[in-house]
Amino acid sequence: MNEIWNWDDLRLFLAVTRAGGLAGAVSSTGVSAPTLSRRMMALERSLGVTLFTRRRDGYDLTSAGKDLFGHAETLEQGALGVERWRTASYSRPVVKIAAGAWTSGFLACHLPNLMPPEDDIALELHSGTAQTDLLRREANIGLRNRRPTGIGLAGQKLGAVAFAVYGQTKLVRKQPHTRDGRRFTDCRWIALSAPGPKAPSAAWLDRQLPQGQGRKITCSNAHTVLEAVKAGAGLTVLPCFVGDSATGLARASEPIDTLAHDQWLVTHDDDRHDKAIKKTIKRVAALIKSQAPLFRGDLNS
DSSP states (O other): OOSTTOHHHHHHHHHHHHHTSHHHHHHHHOOOHHHHHHHHHHHHHHHTSOOEEEETTEEEEOHHHHHHHHHHHHHHHHHHHHHHHHHHHHSOOEEEEEEOHHHHHHHHHTHHHHSOTTOOOEEEEEESSSOOOTTTTSOSEEEESSOOOSTTEEEEEEEEEOEEEEEEHHHHHHOGGGGSTTHHHHSOEEEEOOSSSOOHHHHHHHHHSOTTSOOEEEESSHHHHHHHHHTTSOBEEEEHHHHTTSTTEEEOSSOOGGGOEEEEEEEETTGGGSHHHHHHHHHHHHHHHHTHHHHHTOTTO
């Protein structure tokens, strides 16, 4: 490739365009904002056109930028096709599964069901609240809390997911205020605050807690939340499939109706016909459906 058609520059151009600026593209590319800025200016110089109108709060495409965006997306799909061909033909197939922190943890605990010893499929688990782009194959399978609406996406409903308040068993049994409305004023809370959009359970907790009382501790990963709650540091909101399975935790509330949702397995419409992905879809769906009462919050209710 010559300097003008450097694919890596075009890849960064797509990321900046989709994010509407440098800041949003940092997390998706792993490239710093100053470096992104320099690369975009170098791309403009090499092409001899202005691609962006730069504003304080973001980047807008010029007409030339819009033209290039269409061509770059076509190249991107071609590159993805080459990678799929290489993976399918000459290496062990890799299936990428994207899910929230709690669901990823559940899948990790059941990996023997998803990867039998004799299997030749390699799995990647991508965990977090930021939604991966299945159309761009950032993942092959996504586990989400709503029906897919994008063109080119296929969805399969797996069942209901319930949430409740949990605390250390000893704490919940000995302190009655953990089990009624006083919990929001008299108890300390442990909240998951992972990178990406705020989870519905975290937003719900924010609405319940009085402002400015400093009764909430935030943790950046799910494992830390669980360890803190098990130690008796406070209460938290968990999916019932997590809280009811965890040793040393007890429910401090009934299932929270406003947080209940259906879980969907989502794939690219083309990917679901791939042999390795199709096999993994069946395994993930069978695993979660086999644990339907746990996900619905039926246990310990």
